[in-house]
Amino acid sequence: MSKEIFSKDETLSMRRKLIGQSIKLFYSDNPVKIVRGRGQYLYDEKDVRYLDCISNVHHVGHCHPDVTRAATAQMELLNTNSRFLHDNIISYANRLSATLPDKLSVFYFVNSGSEANDLALRLAQQYTQHEDVIVLDHAYHGHLKSLIDISPYKFRKLSGQKEWVHVAPLPDIYRGLYREDHPNPGEAYADTVRDVIEDVHSKGRKISAFFCESLPSVGGQIILPQGYLTKVSEYVRSAGGVLVVDEVQTGFGRVGSHFWAFQMQGEACCPDIVTMGKPMGNGHPLACVVTTEQVAGAFAGTGVEYFNTFGGNPVSCAIGLAVLNVLEQEDMRGNATRVGAHLKDLLNKLQTKHQIVGDVRGVGLFLGLELVVDRELRTPATESALYRLREERIFVSTDGPFESVIKFKPPMCFSIADADLVAQKIDHVLTGEEGSRKL
Numbered sequence: 001m002s003k004e005i006f007s008k009d010e011t012l013s014m015r016r017k018l019i020g021q022s023i024k025l026f027y028s029d030n031p032v033k034i035v036r037g038r039g040q041y042l043y044d045e046k047d048v049r050y051l052d053c054i055s056n057v058h059h060v061g062h063c064h065p066d067v068t069r070a071a072t073a074q075m076e077l078l079n080t081n082s083r084f085l086h087d088n089i090i091s092y093a094n095r096l097s098a099t100l101p102d103k104l105s106v107f108y109f110v111n112s113g114s115e116a117n118d119l120a121l122r123l124a125q126q127y128t129q130h131e132d133v134i135v136l137d138h139a140y141h142g143h144l145k146s147l148i149d150i151s152p153y154k155f156r157k158l159s160g161q162k163e164w165v166h167v168a169p170l171p172d173i174y175r176g177l178y179r180e181d182h183p184n185p186g187e188a189y190a191d192t193v194r195d196v197i198e199d200v201h202s203k204g205r206k207i208s209a210f211f212c213e214s215l216p217s218v219g220g221q222i223i224l225p226q227g228y229l230t231k232v233s234e235y236v237r238s239a240g241g242v243l244v245v246d247e248v249q250t251g252f253g254r255v256g257s258h259f260w261a262f263q264m265q266g267e268a269c270c271p272d273i274v275t276m277g278k279p280m281g282n283g284h285p286l287a288c289v290v291t292t293e294q295v296a297g298a299f300a301g302t303g304v305e306y307f308n309t310f311g312g313n314p315v316s317c318a319i320g321l322a323v324l325n326v327l328e329q330e331d332m333r334g335n336a337t338r339v340g341a342h343l344k345d346l347l348n349k350l351q352t353k354h355q356i357v358g359d360v361r362g363v364g365l366f367l368g369l370e371l372v373v374d375r376e377l378r379t380p381a382t383e384s385a386l387y388r389l390r391e392e393r394i395f396v397s398t399d400g401p402f403e404s405v406i407k408f409k410p411p412m413c414f415s416i417a418d419a420d421l422v423a424q425k426i427d428h429v430l431t432g433e434e435g436s437r438k439l
Helices: 008-018 065-077 087-097 113-128 185-202 228-238 261-265 293-300 314-329 332-353 386-391 416-438
Strands: 034-038 041-044 049-052 106-110 132-136 165-168 207-213 242-246 273-276 287-291 357-363 366-374 397-399 405-408
Touching: 049 416, 065 314, 087 106, 087 287, 087 314, 106 113, 106 293, 113 207, 113 242, 113 273, 113 287, 113 293, 132 185, 165 185, 185 207, 185 228, 207 228, 228 242, 228 261, 314 332, 332 357, 332 366, 332 416, 386 416
Parallel strands: 132 165, 132 207, 207 242, 242 273
Antiparallel strands: 034 041, 041 049, 106 287, 273 287, 357 366, 366 405, 397 405
């Protein structure tokens, strides 16, 4: 049976009828219909090519041939669940373990970052026998109800903050309590977590976990100040809790210098639980939780089996292994370092040229460009240049509390030429924005 092909208008009309309205489209006023992808490029139904600066999920590039071949070969051979003994799941866990501190040695494979974070929450609460969780302001950890509860980005728009959830200030040295001129912002922000712990204890409650992204993304592409996580972990462990680090957005070499973004905090920083997801399967649903033998032992000690129907199946693990191979063979971490530094330098030059650019931050291929109305007051420019960049055939999106941060998390095959093009097009768009402001 041949596949039906709809016009763009037909596709949009049927989507509006059949798909939940809360499932949003990019560029909702005039969506783009994408029909194929390759590398860092997406193509619409008219074969117009767009440069993709959004898709951190497609980590080694859209439809990488090595990944698609691995998926096809394993799917033709076997796909079953993890209750059957199979080499792929242990081979994959072994490869991942080589990238992590020694004490992080027990793996649970799941299908999404949300599933991973939900399981991490269960692990932390079971191990500590405490309920309360500290999270960062503006954090987002997933769409399950348990994760909406620990995601200020979401719960403030819904039913509000639960009694067992406590919010610490986002360590943002551009907009936060302690800024770039502070002598030790890492320690200062860590002390705010200590203060939250003391407040929790004063109410007769106990902390199970401090839960944070290693680089807060929805919060605005934030780079945690040096020493922050190490100091926070001291406070949290002294209070009987554990450190849970969410690497769903930032893992697998995106920062370039390290495989995991938490490693940027130094060798002394070792979480008790790490979650990973989006880039693991290059678009295939694959995610994971890794923890210590002690935490895993407490979870197993309940006597209740943890079974995930699709988590760790042979096809998913074959894909995960292929992604790791591509990362190594094509030196994608090195590419993230080189291209990310080049793009950041170009964005810094745009900041010198355009008053609307308030801040440039990030590392590797995790970068943010914050737009402001007034540099001195740091008033966010909430109107977006996204549509004009789309007209230039560049896909970007925004984040941050005011949606004023243009974020760059492209596939890791992003090139120097792509960085040059992006900077050129942003320069063109911002010149137009500033011209319209003067009218």
